[in-house]
Amino acid sequence: MPFAPPRLCSCGNIVPSGERCACQIASDRARKARHDRRRPSARERGYNNEWRKARAAYLIAHPYCVRCGKPASHVDHITPHKGDDRLFWDRTNWQSLCAHCHNSTKQREERQQVQQ
Structure with missing residues (x-):
């Protein structure tokens, strides 16, 4: 090699x-x-106890990553909410992702969208 x-x-x-x-x-x-x-803290960005409960319920209803099919561990906002409460709580804007797809693939895509 x-x-x-x-x-x-x-x-x-x-x-x-x-x-x-x-x-x-x-x-x-x-x-x-x-x-x-x-950067504001997670709590200041809306990720509080209410979010944790909603996230847990969503992961029970949607247990697998929408990209690769592995068990999901993250609830991702499809369109970044950027502080918009309506978009933050819009469940049609949520998707279940595994850690790998959330932390690498999705973040890379969001960085590319910002650069364009």
Whole structure:
């Protein structure tokens, strides 16, 4: 199996193929921390006890991921609600997703929609 050669990071370190430099990891952590400081808490965004009860009931009624068919663990808003209470509680805007589909596939799609 062929291997890619190590690469030179912008900070000057030599990084093995397929790995990230420590400076890149630190930069990502700092960027995410800046974002989290500005972001309202989950409770402030509507994810409270009432949501937890509704989410649990929805997962009982829809136990499988709509994308891959594995057991679902997340209730996702198909259209991001962005603070709109009507859209937040609209059950036709909900879908059951497994952790993988929610945390990788769906997030990637939402990032691409924002960039377009």
